Amino acid sequence: MEKNNQMSRTALREEKKYFREHKTVMKLSGSDIIFSILNYTFFALFTLSCLFPFYYIFINTISDPELVTKGAITLIPRQLTIDNYINMGKVDDLWTSVFITSLRTVIGTSLMVFTSALAGYLVTKNEMWNKKFWYRFLVITMYFNTGLIPWYLNMAMLGITDSFASYIIPAIVAPYNIILVKTYIESIPSEIEESAYIDGASYWMIFRKIIWPLSKPILATIAIFGAVGHWNSLQDSLILNQNSPELYTLQHRLYIYLNQSSNLGALVSSGTSGADSASIAGIINTKIIQYTISMVTIIPILCVYPFMQRYFEKGLMLGAVKG
Amino acid sequence: MAKQNNTVSSSGTVAVPVKNYKTPKSASERISDKIYWFFRCIIVLNVVVIFLPQLNPARLSEMINKNLSLFSCGVSYSSVIANCGRALRMGWVSEDNFRMLSLFSAFIVLGAVLAAAGGCMSLGNNKLKKRGLLFTAAGGALELGSLFGLYQVYLQFKQSQRPERVLPMLPDTYLLFIILGGALLLLSVLNFILVPKGKKGDVISIEPKFQLFLMMLPVIALAFVFSYLPLYGWRYAFFDYKSGETLSMDKFIGFKWFTSLFQNNATKKDIIRVMQNTLAMSGLGILTSWIPLAFAVFLSEIKNMRFRRFVQTFTTIPNFISWVLVYAIAIAIFSTDGFINTFINSLGGSSDTNYLMSSSHVWLKMLAWGTWKGVGWSAIIYIAAISGIDQNLYEAATVDGAGRFQKMRYITIPDLIPTYCVLLLMSIANILSNGMEQYLVFSNAMNMSDIQVLDLYVYNLGIENGLIPLSTVIGMVKSIISVILLFSANGISKLVRGESIV
Numbered sequence: 001m002e003k004n005n006q007m008s009r010t011a012l013r014e015e016k017k018y019f020r021e022h023k024t025v026m027k028l029s030g031s032d033i034i035f036s037i038l039n040y041t042f043f044a045l046f047t048l049s050c051l052f053p054f055y056y057i058f059i060n061t062i063s064d065p066e067l068v069t070k071g072a073i074t075l076i077p078r079q080l081t082i083d084n085y086i087n088m089g090k091v092d093d094l095w096t097s098v099f100i101t102s103l104r105t106v107i108g109t110s111l112m113v114f115t116s117a118l119a120g121y122l123v124t125k126n127e128m129w130n131k132k133f134w135y136r137f138l139v140i141t142m143y144f145n146t147g148l149i150p151w152y153l154n155m156a157m158l159g160i161t162d163s164f165a166s167y168i169i170p171a172i173v174a175p176y177n178i179i180l181v182k183t184y185i186e187s188i189p190s191e192i193e194e195s196a197y198i199d200g201a202s203y204w205m206i207f208r209k210i211i212w213p214l215s216k217p218i219l220a221t222i223a224i225f226g227a228v229g230h231w232n233s234l235q236d237s238l239i240l241n242q243n244s245p246e247l248y249t250l251q252h253r254l255y256i257y258l259n260q261s262s263n264l265g266a267l268v269s270s271g272t273s274g275a276d277s278a279s280i281a282g283i284i285n286t287k288i289i290q291y292t293i294s295m296v297t298i299i300p301i302l303c304v305y306p307f308m309q310r311y312f313e314k315g316l317m318l319g320a321v322k323g
Numbered sequence: 324m325a326k327q328n329n330t331v332s333s334s335g336t337v338a339v340p341v342k343n344y345k346t347p348k349s350a351s352e353r354i355s356d357k358i359y360w361f362f363r364c365i366i367v368l369n370v371v372v373i374f375l376p377q378l379n380p381a382r383l384s385e386m387i388n389k390n391l392s393l394f395s396c397g398v399s400y401s402s403v404i405a406n407c408g409r410a411l412r413m414g415w416v417s418e419d420n421f422r423m424l425s426l427f428s429a430f431i432v433l434g435a436v437l438a439a440a441g442g443c444m445s446l447g448n449n450k451l452k453k454r455g456l457l458f459t460a461a462g463g464a465l466e467l468g469s470l471f472g473l474y475q476v477y478l479q480f481k482q483s484q485r486p487e488r489v490l491p492m493l494p495d496t497y498l499l500f501i502i503l504g505g506a507l508l509l510l511s512v513l514n515f516i517l518v519p520k521g522k523k524g525d526v527i528s529i530e531p532k533f534q535l536f537l538m539m540l541p542v543i544a545l546a547f548v549f550s551y552l553p554l555y556g557w558r559y560a561f562f563d564y565k566s567g568e569t570l571s572m573d574k575f576i577g578f579k580w581f582t583s584l585f586q587n588n589a590t591k592k593d594i595i596r597v598m599q600n601t602l603a604m605s606g607l608g609i610l611t612s613w614i615p616l617a618f619a620v621f622l623s624e625i626k627n628m629r630f631r632r633f634v635q636t637f638t639t640i641p642n643f644i645s646w647v648l649v650y651a652i653a654i655a656i657f658s659t660d661g662f663i664n665t666f667i668n669s670l671g672g673s674s675d676t677n678y679l680m681s682s683s684h685v686w687l688k689m690l691a692w693g694t695w696k697g698v699g700w701s702a703i704i705y706i707a708a709i710s711g712i713d714q715n716l717y718e719a720a721t722v723d724g725a726g727r728f729q730k731m732r733y734i735t736i737p738d739l740i741p742t743y744c745v746l747l748l749m750s751i752a753n754i755l756s757n758g759m760e761q762y763l764v765f766s767n768a769m770n771m772s773d774i775q776v777l778d779l780y781v782y783n784l785g786i787e788n789g790l791i792p793l794s795t796v797i798g799m800v801k802s803i804i805s806v807i808l809l810f811s812a813n814g815i816s817k818l819v820r821g822e823s824i825v
Contacts, residue, residue, distance in 0.1 A: 032727065035624075035727065039621055039624055039625060040625065040630070042621070043621075043622065043625065043630075043634045044634075046634075046638060047633065047634050047637045047638055049695065050637050050638050050640055050641055050695075050699070051637050051640075053652040053655060053656055054640075054652075056655055056656070056662050057651070057652070057655050060655070071660055071664075071665040071668060071669070072669075073665075074662065074665050074666050074669050115541075115542060115545075118538065118542070119539065119542045122535055122538055122539045122542075123539075125535050127531050127532050127535060128532055128535035128536055128539065129532040129533055129535070129536040130536070131535075134536075134539060134543055137543065137546065138542070138543075138546055141546055141550035141551070143806070143809055144550075144802065144806055145756075145802055145805070146550075146553040146554055146556065146557065146798070146799075146802060147553075147781065147795070147797075147798025147799060147801060147802050148759070148778070148781050148782055148785065148786075148794075148798060149556065149559070149781060149785040149786075149791060149794045149795045149798050150553040150554065150555075150556030150557055150559075150795060150798065150799075151553050151556075152785070152786065153553070153556040153559065153791070153795075154549070154552050154553040154555070154556050156390070157374075157375070157376055157390075157392070157555075157556075158374060158392075158548070158552075159376075159390075159391070159392060159394070159395040159402075169545070169549075170549045172545055173542055173545045173546050173549070173550075175546070178542075202534075203531075203534060203535060203538065204538070228643055231645075232643075232644070232645035232648075233645075234645060234646070234647055234760055235759070235760065239782075239786055242786075251645050251647045251648075254647050254648070254651065255647045255650075255764065258647070258650060258651055258654060258764075287660060290651060290654060290655075291651075291655065293651075294648060294651040294652075294655075297645075297647075297648055297651075298644060298648055301643055301644060302640075305640065305643065308643070309636060309639075
């Protein structure tokens with residue numbers, strides 16, 4: 001007994017010793033240290049490259065315009081001021097764009113989410129008349145694109161160019177999101193639905209009272225992605241509404257400002273409508289106009305970003321599971 | 324227990340308690356069923372035609388814009404009289420005529436809507452069918468009446484003070500609408516006779532399969548209008564068309580635009596250049612498609628969870644900003660008075676290079692921007708996959724003496740390869756579609772010849788220069804090649820992995 005105990009104690013000690021040595025060996029491995037340092041440095045630098053531009057633009061918008069013009073602001077803001085934002089506030093074009101973009105984001109996203117939820121629910125029902133065919137009918141549109149010009153001609157034919165409807169109606173049906181919702185709903189236990197049938201609920205009732213509340217996580221995911229898409233959209237404003245400046249989205253407005261100054265050198269001397277209102281507002285420096293509008297465009301994204309984050313993986317992983 | 328399981332169909336959805344609808348049908352009912360399919364086709368056709376500008380029966384005067392559909396005529400009066408300001412001011416024609424025209428158009432649209440509602444109701448039981456027939460009959464009658472009204476407006480136009488300026492006309496499609504409206508009315512009456520009267524106490528009901536279909540119908544209609552109807556625009560590829568004109572058969576030129584792609588030297592040169600850019604940029608993208616995978620693998624080597632989380636959070640931000648904003652950032656950093664030059668100057672150097680305006684290394688620069696924007700986001704899917712790998716594998720490998728790189732090589736990467744293959748195949752299938760926005764925002768006079776990819780070329784040609792047919796041809800060829808590539812990629816995937824990717 002005594003001997004046994006002694007033996008096990010020795011074994012334990014040896015084992016501990018082995019692990020201690022092993023650990024020290026791991027710690028001291030030169031190549032490992034170098035690898036870690038390189039790895040950490042690389043990721044730190046890359047993250048910095050993703051963050052610094054925003055920081056740089058931001059400090060330029062809150063510093064004294066004179067210093068910005070001289071190029072004195074590189075790493076830290078100096079002589080803080082919010083005049084730039086106040087001045088930009090006087091530019092009507094900008095506010096129209098902010099309004100239009102916000103409106104389309106809210107309306108477009110709501111309609112898209114509702115439609116995706118309903119359609120996603122309906123395509124899980126095998127009883128539907130020719131369900132397979134209609135499901136394929138929707139999914140094919142994801143892979144087959146008729147091209148830019150036919151798309152444009154179609155919108156012109158339907159008469160929704162140069163109207164606010166061109167932002168909303170074409171984006172209501174989003175096949176990819178329908179597939180995401182469908183995949184999610186299929187994971188909900190069917191017993192819940194079944195019991196509702198037995199209680200005599202209609203399809204609409206089941207959708208409203210059971211499917212909608214239960215699939216909220218995925219609906220939140222597609223809502224966020226849809227909203228970002230609406231906020232960032234340039235193409236429809238650029239192509240469909242080129243003759244209606246009052247309908248330009250924020251991205252389109254920013255694009256115009258960026259181009260004006262990079263092509264013409266000075267926005268003020270260009271004499272376009274945007275330049276007029278900007279010069280009326282007393283902003284002389286094109287750089288500051290660009291920076292400030294960029295900040296206005298980016299702030300909403302950065303604001304919703306923390307909320308978006310937890311939905312990333314969910315959305316992506318479901319996306320990998322194809323319909 | 325077994326019986327209960329039977330109520331759940333094989334795919335896991337719930338079987339609905341369906342009433343037995345298989346009561347024997349009378350001969351008249353069977354005939355009416357056949358007629359109904361024809362009838363529903365007419366109803367759908369009747370809805371579609373009101374949206375087509377070429378088929379507008381309300382274009383009673385050549386002053387009315389030829390790109391207006393019947394629907395727009397009915398909905399917006401201002402667009403009807405858009406070109407008629409002078410005629411109205413000079414008193415050539417009374418404004419009331421245009422008001423009537425717009426009103427009758429609206430009535431025809433209303434008739435089509437009523438008929439469509441009736442068409443939906445025709446999917447129900449006999450009682451609902453009968454009600455639906457009332458709707459379709461009303462719709463048809465309304466259409467015929469309004470068409471008669473439009474004829475009266477046409478006569479008014481003819482009797483206006485200056486017919487040679489008002490140019491009244493009765494479009495050929497007027498007859499089509501009369502046929503459609505008449506068919507609606509006639510078939511409604513016919514079906515009303517054939518459909519047997521429901522028993523007393525019958526309630527309105529629709530079979531579940533049609534209930535579900537009707538709920539789905541708006542989605543299907545929208546998908547049709549915005550994803551399938553554009554195919555109708557492909558016809559421009561076969562016509563000699565300039566923007567603003569109407570298409571007519573005498574401008575039909577067959578495949579001339581297709582052959583001109585290869586015969587016209589200037590176009591040929593352009594296309595070759597554009598294809599070089601497209602394939603080069605897609606090719607570079609495919610060659611560097613392993614970067615997100617490597618990013619994920621190396622990120623998972625970082626043991627400090629906080630730092631890892633931090634990196635993951637902030638490297639995904641660029642994915643959520645638009646290309647316009649990326650360009651704004653590019654200007655802020657790389658332009659003449661951007662960060663780089665300011666920074667060099669503040670250190671005592673003197674530099675005023677505008678990195679954005681040069682035409683050197685455009686392909687690599689675009690690749691770099693694309694990677695910067697996308698790598699953090701693309702890596703997420705791999706990171707999620709890595710976190711799903713069984714940790715025991717790593718422990719076992721450690722016990723067997725595997726080092727860091729060996730574990731990567733033999734455990735992590737093999738686990739990610741299937742995902743990588745799917746994404747790689749997809750990017751090969753999308754080799755011709757680089758998207759337009761990135762190249763549009765970064766393009767300028769200096770780098771245009773190197774940056775113009777197929778999508779941007781189509782945009783410049785069609786939208787900026789108004790060469791609709793040629794750009795349609797290019798888009799068409801691109802679409803067809805893309806579909807072929809996609810199916811090939813899918814076929815390869817099926818062959819190799821036994822799984823399809825679409």
